[in-house]
Amino acid sequence: MWLLNHHVDFTVPAASTIGDILKREGLVPDKKRKRRTPGNRQPLTIISENNQVWSADFKGKFRLLSRKYCHPFTLTDNHSRYLLSCRGADRESEPFVRQCLTDAFLEYGLPEVLRTDNGQPFAGTGIAGLSRLAVWLIKLGIRPERIRKGHPEENGRHERMHRSLKSAVKQGNIFMTMEEQQRWFSGYREEFNYERPHEALAGATPGTVWQPSGRHWDGRVPEYAYPEGGTVYRVKSRGTLYMGKKGTVYLSEALTDEYIMLEEQDDGLEAIIFNGITLAYYDRKTQSVLRID
Template sequence: MGWKETCAVDERMRFVLAIEAGDEPVAAVCRRFGVSRKSGYKWLERYRSEGLAGLADRSRAPRHHACAVSAEAIERCLSVRRAHPTWGPLKVRAFLVRQAPALVWPAASTIGALFDREGLTVKRRLRRRVPPGAPFGACASANDTWCMDFKGWFVTGDGTRCEPWTLQDAHSRYLLRCQALPRTDGAHVWPVLEAAFREFGLPLRLRSDNGAPFASGGAGGLSRLSIKIMIKIIKAGVTPERIRPGKPQQNGRLERLHLTLLQDTASPPAGTLRDQLERFRAFRRTYNEERPHQALADATPAEHFAASPRRRVGVLREPEYPAADAVRRVRSNGEIKWGGRLVYVNEALAGEPVGLFEDEDGRVEVIFGPVLLGVITPGDDRLKRPKRCGLVDDAARRPQSPQPPQSQQ
């Protein structure tokens, strides 16, 4: 004989029918069914008021949630996300807190779950762990280091090539310039860079990669193309800084900016170059003044940036060298005369003064401003390039050149 199956509703129905029959007291029926008299009367009352439906289980979920998110808060979270599809829950919440600090906003995890439910989350591929890049050593305040680079070209909807160039303050992440240039050479970069110098003042250092038009394989990483812009940067009183070849993480803050720029303005690109330029202008406004940045404690770059007190008014001065240095002016063929011999330095530096410092071992360091061009060893008439592209840090033991004046007249 098989086991008989039963359910709670059937047992409650049998209990109610036994009570309604009137053959036993209610207490006795409760004992026989193994329930308390309080529960027995509860089910009896539900049956008499609702019928068979009253014997079914009811939801125990609370009717009102003390921490429920209001419909207005949900709509505002969704509207910010739709306006800025690349902003995550942390950034959206920080933005809303800044807009309305008096309101109680849901946690970032709740906002993230809301985005998931509304289909506004794009799952990203897991990335392998990437070792951290080089730290920004002395980048402790605004205008210590500016970073510049080309983002990489793409084509707008009408087939026009667009090559955006960006300039960013490394400390505050303030986007100083975001413009599309006709060509990637110094002749087109310098006017935009000089305009930024005039508007925001001079930084202490200007960081770039080792590609054109910022560097090359010549002495000190300078060629005819790169010297046209680098010589002006040095004469303006700014120290050029270059990352090592194949190490984009050393300029990681600007590289991360380029990813955001691509996602917000060129996925997909605009129909025309004019429309694309308008997107760049709107992006720069939003990035500097509205978009919270986690590395800045959810503040905006505009709150951490201020113009440099070192003003640029248009005068380019030749670099000055310590008194211990010998100074030679590069000849038209790129050579200098040292120790009775002609040594080739760089034809691109023709007419420019270079400093020479001889140490106790007879090694002569040749520099142009803050850039170490190379070393002349005893008995050799060739300039040997430094291993690290000739940054001024390689000559840290040398007496320091005087700093440029606060305001160039």
Template sequence: MPWMETRMPDQRMRFIAELEFSQSSMAQACRKYRISRKSGYKWLARWKAEGPSGLVDRSRAPRHHPNEVLPEVVEAILTLRDEMGWGPKKLRVDLIRQQPEVAWPAISTMEQILKDNGRVIPRKKRRRVPPQSAPLAHCDGPNTVWCCDFKGHFKTGDGRRCDPLTITDGFSRFLLRCQNLRGTSGRAARPIFEAAFREYGLPRAIRSDNGAPFASRAVAGLSGLSVWWIKLGILPERIQPGKPQQNGRHERMHLTLKQETARPPASTFGKQQRRFDTFRQIYNERRPHEALGMATPASVYEASPRQYPAWEPEVSYPEDWETRKVQCDGDFHWRSQPVFLSEVLWGEPVGLEPVDGRYWRVYFGPVWLGVLDGHHKQMLMRAQLRRQAHLQPRDSGDRPSAALQDDPPKI
């Protein structure tokens, strides 16, 4: 037969029975059960005070801990988490900013508090490839590069389509605009950019993807919107097709925007815009940013000294260049013959830099469009000139238009 198992409370109960019913003395009972008389008197006192429940082992954990987080502190952490959805790093910075007199716990403690209270859902780990070099390494100050994109359309509760246009400063991550539109046309987007230019001034470059209205299939990928930027002295930059990580700072903001404003969408178009406005205010002025040393974008950003002009400027070229105006059908005239360039440049002057007696390099502002073959009265686009180095701009590496080549620069 198997050995009989005994538990410690059962043995203590037998010890009490030995004292109560067998007329044994305390010394005799303690010797029999091999315990000290101090322990014997302790268990006897607990029996008389609490009955059988007093014979169970009690917790040895301290009743008070010098580093214990107060319940009101835990409540403040959870309340801010539920309101903002931030992680422990941002929560701690914001709480210290609001109530510096409180001894807020460490980041690791806040993380454990969120886990213990069901505020954290663990993500599935994925294998990651080694990161590439930063695509915006040249962005060394506010208004050097602005980033723009349409977040991706969705429908509000009333069935209306929303196309949020977002514009950020690449250096400070300041969210300049987050505007709900009813389409992605250049006509819809231009007033939003114009309002941003009037409020914050002009950047040196604007980075976007290759979709409309920022780019097109026209010469050098120009669109009506990018032509307007060039006339204002802003260089359009385009990422490589299928490489959203080259505009990763902006795409990361889109993830936060989607999580906090569109899951689920608002019931109406107007309420969705109010959500965007609230998000923009919190994102710029309250939400700490780890890449900025936990500062807010508003504390880093400064308006551009380049003011939006009162009238649209004209593009000018050196005196030794030829100048031609593009007609409504996309042609310009060269020695009484039409030469097709692009309809997107209708009404705009293009500059022709002489190479030799036959060839002329054609520019719109700082952007190299291709080469004019004066003998055959036709344009040679840049894709046709990759092996003809003598026809390419000699200082193309120094020109700001290098970002607009058919093959985007290696990042």
């Protein structure tokens, strides 16, 4: 007001201009936005054979008689409905899921696709919704596939198995310790696979329809050789990609210390490729990542 009263020629800057000045001087804190996990970016695989698509999820926690929580992890083959794994844990964690998957891969071979929801540890908030678990799967030659948020029916076969498991647990099959509960889970899995006929299988049991994958795994993570035609970079700490004069961009912490390739496209963009899978595109003009998930 003093300026207006003593300098009639003074013009008050626009509110947006004042805001820009304050931001430039670091006087306006950045708004914290909720980081959302991306949904699936392509149509779900149409299931036609064994080991084409496996589904994984946690059924939902319940209390043992000791009042400790049990979180059942389940893994099924979508074509045959075969229950590959049913194991309880005291919490939902990436190491536990990875161990369950490792045991299944060693015993039964590798699927082409692993279908999950968008929760941890299956998905993250970086490009393509990558998590460390998803990066590991890609390196094994398994494509992570996620259903849309709020659409559990897209994993309907797995959800129906969950309903059967939940109903069975409620019928007096809750025990004192995790070891006792696991023995029951193992028995339930045998019953589900070899004693229960399924209408969708024309009355057959999953165990008579399913057979192990032909993609055997020896427990090693293979090295991936990128083809010629692009530039290979190593993702630095905290998921940052340094490209010299091209700029610096954030990709995903799940990709830290991994190698990606940038391959120029006809439209001037560059595809960001990890082990043969296009994760996003890089725009050189704006030095920004264009997400496709």
